[in-house]
Amino acid sequence: MPELPEVETVVRSLKSIAGRKILNAEFRKPRVLQGDADQSAEFLRGRKIRVVERYGKFIVFRLAPSGFLIVHLGMTGKLLMDSPLTKHSHVIFTLARGVLQYEDSRQFGRVEVCEELPKRVTKLGPDALDIDLATFVDLVRKRKTRMKALLLNQEFVRGLGNIYADETLFRAGIHPLAVGSRLKRARIERLYEAIREVLNEAIASKGSSISDYVDSDGNRGSFQDHHRVYQRTGKPCVVCGKPIKRTLVAQRGTHFCATCQKR
DNA sequence: GACGATGTTGGCAC
DNA sequence: GGTGCCAACATCGT
Numbered sequence A: 001m002p003e004l005p006e007v008e009t010v011v012r013s014l015k016s017i018a019g020r021k022i023l024n025a026e027f028r029k030p031r032v033l034q035g036d037a038d039q040s041a042e043f044l045r046g047r048k049i050r051v052v053e054r055y056g057k058f059i060v061f062r063l064a065p066s067g068f069l070i071v072h073l074g075m076t077g078k079l080l081m082d083s084p085l086t087k088h089s090h091v092i093f094t095l096a097r098g099v100l101q102y103e104d105s106r107q108f109g110r111v112e113v114c115e116e117l118p119k120r121v122t123k124l125g126p127d128a129l130d131i132d133l134a135t136f137v138d139l140v141r142k143r144k145t146r147m148k149a150l151l152l153n154q155e156f157v158r159g160l161g162n163i164y165a166d167e168t169l170f171r172a173g174i175h176p177l178a179v180g181s182r183l184k185r186a187r188i189e190r191l192y193e194a195i196r197e198v199l200n201e202a203i204a205s206k207g208s209s210i211s212d213y214v215d216s217d218g219n220r221g222s223f224q225d226h227h228r229v230y231q232r233t234g235k236p237c238v239v240c241g242k243p244i245k246r247t248l249v250a251q252r253g254t255h256f257c258a259t260c261q262k263r
Numbered sequence B: 001g002a003c004g005a006t007g008t009t010g011g012c013a014c
Numbered sequence C: 001g002g003t004g005c006c007a008a009c010a011t012c013g014t
Helices: A004-013 A037-044 A133-141 A147-152 A162-172 A185-204
Strands: A022-027 A048-055 A058-064 A068-072 A077-081 A089-095 A099-104 A110-114 A245-249 A252-256
Touching: A004 A048, A004 A058, A004 A185, A022 A037, A037 A110, A068 A077, A133 A185, A147 A162, A147 A252, A162 A185, A162 A252
Parallel strands: none
Antiparallel strands: A022 A089, A048 A058, A058 A068, A068 A110, A077 A099, A089 A099, A245 A252
C-alpha cells in the first residue's frame, strides 16, 4: 500500500489522536516489532502522543515526555482506529480514548519504539516533496544508475515507490532505463515538476487503493483511477494511443510507453 | 491445485 | 557505489 501519498493520507487521518495517552500496547507478532515486546510495551505505557508525522514512507509518532513510535507499512500494513480485530492485527495500542491497531497480512511492515530515531530512518535522502529544484538536478546528474532504480532508492530521495516512480517518469517523458548523468537539465527539471504534480494530485485523491489500501478510518483512495501507466499493460497510452509496456527493472514490475518515454 | 504477481526493505555476492 | 538475486509473507487472478 504505502508510498508517500498513502502514508501522508494515513497521517492526516490520524491527526486527531495527538494529545492522547497510551494506556497499553500489546505486541502479538514478534516479527513486526523491531525490539523486545515487553520493553517496548513498558516504554510506551503512560506516554502521550504529541504529534503524528510522515517521514518519507515512515509514520512517526513523537511522544511526550520523550521518545518515538515508528511505523513502516511495508506492502500491506494498515493503521486502523477503532476497527474490529482480525487474524492479522499484530499490534494493539489502547489509548485514553479508542484503540489503534497495526494490521498487516504480509508482515513486511515494522513497528519500533525508541528514544531516538534509528539510523535506518535518518540515513534516508530528502523528502520527495521538500527537496528544491537545484538540489534535485545536481543529485540526479551525479548518478550513473537507471532512473527507475534511482527513484526507488530511499537514500536518494525518500517517499517514492513503484507506482509513483512509473507515473512520474511517464509524465516527464523519461524512459525507466535512462541514466541520470546523461539526462538534459530541462528533462530533469520536468521530472522534478512531475514528481510534485503526481504526488500532490495523489494526496488530493487520498492515495491509490490498488488492492486493499485504506486510511485509519477505513476509507479508500481514488488515485488508481488516474494512473496513466501503472498496471495499464497493453492498454492504450493516454497521450499517443500505443499500448503500454511492462518490463522488469531492478526486480520491479515497470510500466511505460515506449513512444512517449525516450532513453 | 499450481503458478506468478503484488505497493517494501534488507542482506548477500559480485 | 552499483547491480542482481533472494528472502520474508498472505492473497488474489489466471
